[in-house]
Amino acid sequence: MKKVFIAGAGMTKFGELWEQDLRSLMVAAAADALESSRLGIDEIDAIYVANMGGSSFAGQDHLGSLLATELGHYVPAYRIEAACASGGLAVNTAWHALSAGLYRNVLVVGAEKMSDVSGGDVTKGLARAADDEYEAYFGATFPSLYAMMARAYMHEHNADRSDLAAVSVKNHNHGSLNPKAQFPREITQEDVLNAAMVSDPLGLLDCSPVSDGAAAVVLSTKVTSVRIAASQVSTGSIRLHDRPSLTSIDATKRAAAAAYKQAGISVPDISLAEVHDCFSIAELIALEDLGFAKPGDASKLIKDGTVYRDGTVPVNTSGGLKACGHPVGATGVKQIVELYEQITGAAGKRQLKKDISFGLAHNVGGSGGTAVVTIVEHV
Numbered sequence: 001m002k003k004v005f006i007a008g009a010g011m012t013k014f015g016e017l018w019e020q021d022l023r024s025l026m027v028a029a030a031a032d033a034l035e036s037s038r039l040g041i042d043e044i045d046a047i048y049v050a051n052m053g054g055s056s057f058a059g060q061d062h063l064g065s066l067l068a069t070e071l072g073h074y075v076p077a078y079r080i081e082a083a084c085a086s087g088g089l090a091v092n093t094a095w096h097a098l099s100a101g102l103y104r105n106v107l108v109v110g111a112e113k114m115s116d117v118s119g120g121d122v123t124k125g126l127a128r129a130a131d132d133e134y135e136a137y138f139g140a141t142f143p144s145l146y147a148m149m150a151r152a153y154m155h156e157h158n159a160d161r162s163d164l165a166a167v168s169v170k171n172h173n174h175g176s177l178n179p180k181a182q183f184p185r186e187i188t189q190e191d192v193l194n195a196a197m198v199s200d201p202l203g204l205l206d207c208s209p210v211s212d213g214a215a216a217v218v219l220s221t222k223v224t225s226v227r228i229a230a231s232q233v234s235t236g237s238i239r240l241h242d243r244p245s246l247t248s249i250d251a252t253k254r255a256a257a258a259a260y261k262q263a264g265i266s267v268p269d270i271s272l273a274e275v276h277d278c279f280s281i282a283e284l285i286a287l288e289d290l291g292f293a294k295p296g297d298a299s300k301l302i303k304d305g306t307v308y309r310d311g312t313v314p315v316n317t318s319g320g321l322k323a324c325g326h327p328v329g330a331t332g333v334k335q336i337v338e339l340y341e342q343i344t345g346a347a348g349k350r351q352l353k354k355d356i357s358f359g360l361a362h363n364v365g366g367s368g369g370t371a372v373v374t375i376v377e378h379v
């Protein structure tokens with residue numbers, strides 16, 4: 001197998017971007033990543049587009065061809081979909097092709113345009129990533145599915161809403177340094193606890209927002225300072241009620257175990273992580289499933305500073321999905337952009353003042369039906 005490296009990365013601002021449509025977001029992120037890679041478009045052998053809801057949210061499908069057309073570069077182009085894990089899965093799929101020696105350089109673009117339809121239509125479109133027959137049909141939405149996980153977690157581990165709120169406070173603190181974040185501002189625990197209730201116990205500030213945005217990376221077999229040391233995907237039941245546990249995502253555990261093995265490392269080797277905090281409860285569960293904390297102990301890592309930007313394992317230095325925003329198809333690619341920028345010293349005001357050996361990205365589709373874990377190495 002060939003070794004795979006990251007040659008460049010870029011992204012648009014995330015937010016409610018009234019002036020930009022899905023196509024212009026994809027093109028802007030692609031141009032940013034190509035410029036960062038110093039490769040010409042003619043050197044790109046294939047294009048991978050990650051997107052969840054082109055037809056639901058933006059009235060546009062056939063995104064591989066659309067981006068090839070806009071770039072004027074007619075190479076093989078693929079659209080990859082795995083709900084909110086579309087970005088991670090596109091990176092994984094591109095990694096497969098490069099490792100197999102099929103291509104030399106590929107462009108991976110994740111994009112979503114969500115703000116052109118009503119909140120109700122966004123919620124309905126997102127719910128298509130749940131099981132239609134057993135969940136969405138009965139009115140379950142993503143906030144309500146994660147609220148059930150949060151209730152089970154609070155019951156099992158004697159946790160309360162302040163444990164959940166700690167995630168949002170941290171990620172907004174980190175996001176306040178990110179000019180590309182949708183909400184680059186700090187919030188307090190009181191803000192989170194007093195915000196409007198969305199699905200009990202999750203309030204407005206426990207939820208990632210509805211976002212527009214795109215992110216892109218250029219992956220290459222040419223050596224750079226950032227190597228993809230592991231890229232692993234697993235699945236679990238798409239239905240919450242079939243899972244062995246409501247307080248753990250078994251797909252994450254399987255993908256993480258395979259990724260640590262592939263990279264030949266263990267949890268203490270990780271210098272920073274971007275984890276999937278679509279709701280505050282999701283980050284607590286992720287920290288436990290990825291092995292950073294024992295079940296029930298994740299909020300301690302936030303409260304004692306371990307996962308803050310000056311702690312031993314900063315988590316979600318971009319602001320995470322909560323503060324940076326969650327244009328669903330773009331998120332998994334944006335996580336890799338953040339790791340790349342931190343490793344190459346291009347993170348601006350967010351730049352960590354520590355040596356980075358390995359960074360981990362964790363991207364989840366739905367309530368845990370798909371999980372992707374990517375480990376990048378500073379070489």
Ligand code: COA
Nearest residue numbers: 084119126142143183198204205207208209210278326366
């Ligand atoms: N975090 C912080 N602020 C938010 C926010 C969020 N998640 N969502 C909205 N806001 C802000 C808006 O900017 C706006 O502020 P303003 O009044 O200063 O302009 C205000 O809150 C109201 O925004 P609005 O768009 O009316 O919110 P809403 O009630 O329509 O939507 C949610 C709020 C939480 C329901 C929506 O963001 C949501 O559905 N999030 C979950 C998305 C999701 O499920 N993703 C997939 C995960 S698996």
